[in-house]
Amino acid sequence: MSEKDVMKAAKWSRRAAMGKCVSSGDAAADKELWANTVLERDKGWLSGPFSEEELSSRLGPLWTASSRFPVRQGDKLRCIDNLSGSFVNAAFGSSEKLDLGGIDQLAGLVKALIGGVLDNRDVVLTLSTGVVLRGVLRCSFSIQEARNICGRTLDLESAYRQMFTASCSAWASVIVVFCPESGKPELFCLEALPFGATAAVYGFNRMARAIWFIGLTMLGLLWTIFYDDFPHVDHVVSSSESHQSSLELLELLGWSVSKSAKKDKPMAKSFVVLGVVFDLSSSAAGYFEVLNKxxxxxxxxxxxxxxxxxxxxxxxxxxxxxxxxxxxxxxxxxxxxxxxxxxxxxxxxxxxxxxxxxxxxxxxxxxxxxxxxxxxxxxxCVGSLPPLLVLTDGACEGVCFELVTCGGVMFDPVDGALEFFGFEVEPRILSEWTRDGPRQTIGQAELYPVLIAKRFWANRMRYRRVFFFIDNDSARDALIKCGSASVHSRAILKACADCESLCCTYPWYARVASESNLGDDPSRLDFKVFESFPRACQVHPVQPCSL
Structure with a gap:
């Protein structure tokens, strides 16, 4: 929609908004919503209340009205202004896409900060462009100090309300709020950015990104940005100075920072970011952890x-x-x-x-x-081992596909270990797969050796990346998305997910042609190919009693 279209619809959209402005059904929420609106008025974020005649005199006859409603978030009630209902949001468009730095970006920053310091005191950082930066750790820094990281989250106070609306948009900045005292709708003008306007999201994020860029380029602050949150990390030895620099920068730029006890916290080894805990207590040892609150x-x-x-x-x-x-x-x-x-x-x-x-x-x-x-x-971040390689396959043979066999091969580049297995699926497991009548069980036969491999080589897989090579596309897809239409396949996938959780592994499932799959022969109980590998060792995993 264009601005003219919104203005043409203003008369009836305004009537609709005012006609629907009634109690939410929760008297306490209505009272708190009104109290917050009055508080915003007293702080200068709103002006009013006004009559329709007063607004028409100030803004002209084509002003729009957007309804305000309450949303409960935990123990906090947030005032949301519905600028979609008045079509104001429909008149906004952007050719840009918001680039927000969330948890992944912060984790990448911390990993680069810790892992960039090598044991020989070299400092190596690989940029997103592929360019590698190299240097030497300054002599006043020990390796442990360089890897000893702490952090905090800096939060702007009432962030959107620190930016004002443009006077040329005043006609689209009227809100209607239900007043529980009079039982009637009241009209206010927005003087600060509202929650509920698409343009406000883009406008605020431009300013927030400017703050981030200034801190990054002028002060060398190691921080990221997510709306009004600025996750900030630094070395423990310089954390207090870095923390103070960030506060003084925002004060210099005229931005207010939250001073509440919940949010205004010093740099620490464990801090909360977007509802997630970053535990940096082991950063000096070369790793950190991310967990839920x-x-x-x-x-x-x-x-x-x-x-x-x-x-x-x-x-x-x-x-x-x-x-x-x-x-x-x-x-x-x-x-x-x-x-x-x-x-x-x-x-x-x-x-x-x-x-x-x-x-x-x-x-x-x-x-x-x-x-x-x-x-x-x-x-x-430091000393991570190269990926483990696992190739698996399954086979169903016989007149009624009664012979189901599986095989798998594991290669560990750390010590050169090459182990393989091949077995016939136990009758008790096979009976579970065929209990509901299916004769063809190749889907389960392709998934089953992956589960056996995860259980048997769990110690090698712990905290490592593992490349699984599978020559069956449906089995590979099921493992990637961890889902299947077959109840029997889902049971195997659930057991695989439990294994990943226990051994803390990072799996990657890739396609391999059958002719190149080293697990194909052992899946048919043919082990001759391994006679040419002197270090190859056959292992005998124990199958589970049930799935």
Whole structure:
């Protein structure tokens, strides 16, 4: 839409906004929303209240009105201005894309800071362009001091409200708020950037990125940016000076920083970023950990407990809980994406169901167990070992495909170890796969040796990257997305996910042609090819009793 289109629709969109401005149904929320609006007025972020006639006199007859509504976030109520309802957001467009530095960017910065210092005192940094910077650690720094990192998160106070709206946009800056005292809608003019305007997001982020750039280039601050949060790290020996520099920079630029006890914290070895804990206590040893806040896990488990007690689970609740699970999973050595979240995702897209099924209840149990037991995600910066190579294959032969065999090969470039296995799938396992009638079990046969390899070589895989080479595309895809339409394949994938969580490994699944798959022969119980490898050693993994 163009500005003219928004102005043409202003008369009826304004009436619609004022007509819908009624109580939210929560008297306490209405009262708090009104109190916050009055407080914003007193701080100069709003002006008003005005009558329609006064606004038409000030702004002309084509002004729009956007409704304000409350959103509860934890123990805080946030005022949201719906500029989409008045079509103001529809008139905004941008050819740029927001480039936000989240948790991954901060983790990359910390890893470069720690891992860039080599044991021989050389400093090596590889830029995103591929250019390698080399130098020598200054003599006053020991290697441990250079790797000893701490950090904090600097948070701007009422960040959007520190930027004012343009006078030429005043006609689109009117909000309507329900007043619980009079029971009528009241009109205010926005003087500062609102929550709910697309243009406000882009406008604020331009300024925030300018602050980040000034601190980075002029003061050498090691920080990133995510909206109004500035995660900041530095060496422990210089952390206090770096911290003070960042505060003085913002003060010089005229920006206010949050001084609350919850947010205004000194540099520390463990600090919170975007609801995630960065634990740098082992940075001098060459690694750090990223984990969920304990109260986040407790809150998720408490939410699940309430759903179980009520025995109801609406699609809206399912969508919200799925997002919380996915965010928490990202900070753990665990992969529960499609596999365990499938019944919850199905509920999120359903229209009528609201009761908790046995499948959803089982998913709740596993997800909460994983969240409470999985170890934090460890990022090894110094002395990381080269990837482990594993090749697997499965075969189904016989008139009725009754002979199911599997094989696998492992090569460790650290010590040159080459181990392989080949076995016939135990009848008790095969009976589980064929219990519902399928005769062809090649899908499970291709996945099963991956599980056996993960269990048998778990010690070698711990905190390492592992390249799995598989010649079956459907099995590879299932392992990548950790999901399958087959219930028997899902059982294997769930066991694989548990192994990854326990041994803290980083798997990568790649396609290999059957002719090049070293695991093809042992999967048919043919081991002659390994006679030409003097160091090759056959191993005999124990198969599980059940999946």
């Amino acid at each position: 304990p109260d986040r896990i407790e809150a998720i488990c408490e939410t699940v407990r309430r759903f179980r007690e009520a025995r109801t689970f609406s699609p809206h609740e399912a969508a919200s809980l799925r997002g919380r699970f996915q965010f928490a999973e990202a900070q753990l050595f665990a992969r529960m994406s499609l596999l365990a979240l499938m019944p919850i995702s199905e509920r999120a897209h359903s229209q009528a169901l609201s009761f908790i099924t046995d499948e959803i209840d089982s998913a709740f149990s596993w997800l909460c167990e994983v969240l409470c037991s999985a170890v934090p995600r460890r990022v090894v």
